[in-house]
Amino acid sequence: MITIKDLSKVFQTKDREVKAVDGLSLTINKGEIYGVIGYSGAGKSTFIRLLNRLEDPTEGSIHVGDQDLTGLSKNKLRIARQDIGMIFQHFNLLWSRTVYDNIAFPLEIAGVPKEERSRRVKELIDLVGLSGRGNSYPSQLSGGQKQRVGIARALANNPKVLLCDEATSALDPETTDSILDLLVDINEKLGLTIVLITHEMHVIRKICHQVAVMEQGRIVEKGDVLDVFLHPEQPVTKKFVDQVMGDQEKEHSLKLIKDKYQSGKIVRLHFVGESTNQALISEVSRKFVLDVNILHGKITQTQKGAYGTMFVQFEGDNEEVARAIEYIRSTSVEVEVNPDA
Structure with a gap:
């Protein structure tokens, strides 16, 4: 489903080059929940932004299905991004719009007719557990409810892939678990491929099928979550496993x-x-x-x-x-x- 080969991203600062992602290669199968874990500065946020070309790679390729995202023009990339939803740590909602209008926004941009748009938004509100809150504004919602709006908005265009950038790190533990349960439910109901980055092993343990551990822009360990828990090889992986155990x-x-x-x-x-x-x-x-x-x-x-x-x-x-x-x-x-x- 997603094939990443030799992906690198170099940022130029005043006095030096910073290699945020360094020769990363990864294969993510269709329908998987794939976790990418690393401490602050490991390069995981840059990596996930490269996946939908919010950042342009310095080197390497990203294939989603049969399409090479790194070779697309701006117009074709705009269309391709409709297959990739994204949710953020701090929700990124439009505060002047209601829940309904926030979810409808990507459908408006895609030119979806009003009647179809209305049907889809109501469907998504029910899916994420926000029935009756369509007319509420973000300021009237809890953190968990805001993230549910973010998830519904990311699903509006029926994407094939959902990217989650530290989607639960701003939430309390109980709310985190409810959002993770929702992501599992969406994965199972829709067959959606989910790529989730985090610095919390609890998140990986609870919902992911596969995990990759990042350190200094590179993947230092990867595999089935249970195998990684049983036999962590790298010091950084052992620290993450110790978080849970x-x-x-x-x-x-x-x-x-x-x-x-x-x-x-x-x-x-x-x-x-x-x-x-x-x-x-x-x-x-x-x-x-x-x-x-x-x-x-x-x-x-x-x-x-x-x-x-x-x-x-x-x-x-x-x-x-x-x-x-x-x-x-x-x-x-x-x-x-x-x-x-």
Whole structure:
């Protein structure tokens, strides 16, 4: 659906060149929710603006379907952009227009007849959960409602792709979750391809199928969200995964137990999918003569299934501990022995 090859963007400042996007290549399949995550300055906002040519690339190509956006004239680009909707961090609504008129605005520009325009706007108001608010102004809406208007406006021309530029970072956690649920609903109902950039791993974890991690203008890691959660390779990816899995609590727990007991083996258990439902610790306690101390644990849900991690300490005879670890390895649970705190 979207193919990006060797994409670069260089900005010229007074005294130097800044390469905001550096040789980026990516393939996004039709109907996917694809997350791009990075800290401030990673280049992700520039990247998403390149996708609909709000910024012109210095090098590289962007294909949406069979169309090369980087080779289009201004007139053809204007038409092509109707297939690409975009929602923004700060909503970018027209404050002097009602909800209805904000959503109708791109249809007016596209020359859609009034009757058809009215039908489409009412349809979109219902879709995003704003029934009865068509005559309200943005100043009368909550942050979440404003973003719903932004989403409805972005969907007005029936785009094939929806770009989300930090769409939830200005919202509180509860409102963020409701907007993410709406995006999943839209993805499923309309088969829409969604590209979402964020600095929050919670957003990636909750709704994305695939993720790319950006750092200094480059993609340093990418793949299926669950795989990235299970086996983060780059330091920046590990930091993002720790955002969701509560690593600070884990470190505190490990330090306390090591300081107190100074013995035993500490292991990290990774539970994936159905293995998160196993009563594994109870089984180990029954089968083997050892003490099991649970230090820290958490289970979270991704679009591809549940993922859990647990830190435990085994106290007992070395051979018995080794047998217990081998038993756990014989299940679908992954084991890492004596992980660094």
